Amino acid sequence: MLNERVLFLDGEALIIDKPAGLPVDPPRAGGISLENHLANLTFGFRRWPRAVHRLDRDTSGCLLLSRNPKAHARLQQAFEAGTVRKRYVAILDGVPQGAEGEIDLPLVKISSAERGWRMTGDPTGKAARTRWRLLGEKDGKALVELHPATGRTHQIRVHALEGLGVPVLGDPVYGTAHPAGMMLHAAELVVPRPGKPDAAAQAPWPARFAEIGFDG
Numbered sequence: 293m294l295n296e297r298v299l300f301l302d303g304e305a306l307i308i309d310k311p312a313g314l315p316v317d318p319p320r321a322g323g324i325s326l327e328n329h330l331a332n333l334t335f336g337f338r339r340w341p342r343a344v345h346r347l348d349r350d351t352s353g354c355l356l357l358s359r360n361p362k363a364h365a366r367l368q369q370a371f372e373a374g375t376v377r378k379r380y381v382a383i384l385d386g387v388p389q390g391a392e393g394e395i396d397l398p399l400v401k402i403s404s405a406e407r408g409w410r411m412t413g414d415p416t417g418k419a420a421r422t423r424w425r426l427l428g429e430k431d432g433k434a435l436v437e438l439h440p441a442t443g444r445t446h447q448i449r450v451h452a453l454e455g456l457g458v459p460v461l462g463d464p465v466y467g468t469a470h471p472a473g474m475m476l477h478a479a480e481l482v483v484p485r486p487g488k489p490d491a492a493a494q495a496p497w498p499a500r501f502a503e504i505g506f507d508g
Contacts, residue, residue: 294329299493304363305356306333306341307481307493312352312473312500316343326355333357345371345443350464353380353478353495367491370483371443377482380438380448381427383475383506385467386458387434392425395455399444410465411446413454420444422451428506433461435506437479448476461504472500 300307310316310326318325330340341357344367358364370376398417403409421441428435436456438448449466453459459467462474477498483491497508 293332294326295332295335298333299354299495300491301335302491304359304485304488305367305483305491306335306359307354307356307491308333309495310347310352310355310478312350312498315349316346316355344368347478348446348449348474348476350462350474351476351478352498354378354481354493355478356481356483356491366485367483370485374441375484377480378440378443378478379480380440381477381479381501382436382438382448382452383461383501383504384434384436384452384456384458385461385463387429387432388424388426388436388456388458390426393423395422395424395451396420397451397455399447399450401445411444411450413450418442418444420447420451422448422455424451424456430505433504433506434458435501472503475501475504477501 294308297309299309315325318327333341337359341359342364344356344358347355358367397413397420399411399420400414400417401409402412423439425437427437440447449460449463453466460476462470480494
């Protein structure tokens with residue numbers, strides 16, 4: 293139950309540790325999504341909370357929800373202004389060159405009948421920047437920390453593949469699926485709120501990372 297995965301809660305905001313495999317938006321083909329859990333995340337309020345941003349279905353970790361419409365607008369403004377701090381960890385299916393750096397690769401959406409839609413780097417696309425740092429290596433795989441300065445769709449996944457030259461382990465679109473899932477985790481989220489303490493949380497280290505030999 294998601295009410296057991298709450299990382300932060302006050303009158304305006306709620307941050308949960310979203311499990312991998314749970315889509316934020318209802319899938320077109322039907323099935324369970326975050327929406328099916330919202331009634332259990334009211335914590336005394338009559339309104340259901342609303343997701344302020346998105347995490348991909350197979351990405352786990354910190355997801356921010358608002359608890360009333362005014363708060364939703366203010367929290368969204370923080371994302372639009374670029375003041376939100378996000379830290380991800382990922383296991384890459386290979387080891388990138390270097391120890392740290394910044395990927396500056398604009399992204400566009402492309403689609404084909406064979407492969408469906410995906411994002412790719414293109415100079416004419418929307419600006420996308422991600423800072424990264426190598427945390428460790430094991431068995432030809434790398435543990436990296438990533439700080440996206442922008443919030444484009446699939447940004448980290450494409451920046452890993454096209455910017456670092458190695459995909460996120462288990463990425464079914466930009467790499468190769470893995471039985472344990474996709475190794476991308478939203479580890480920390482800090483949302484500034486003028487006049488109030490930050491809405492901030494750190495998500496626990498995911499079990500699937502430890503199964504592959506990378507402990508937090």
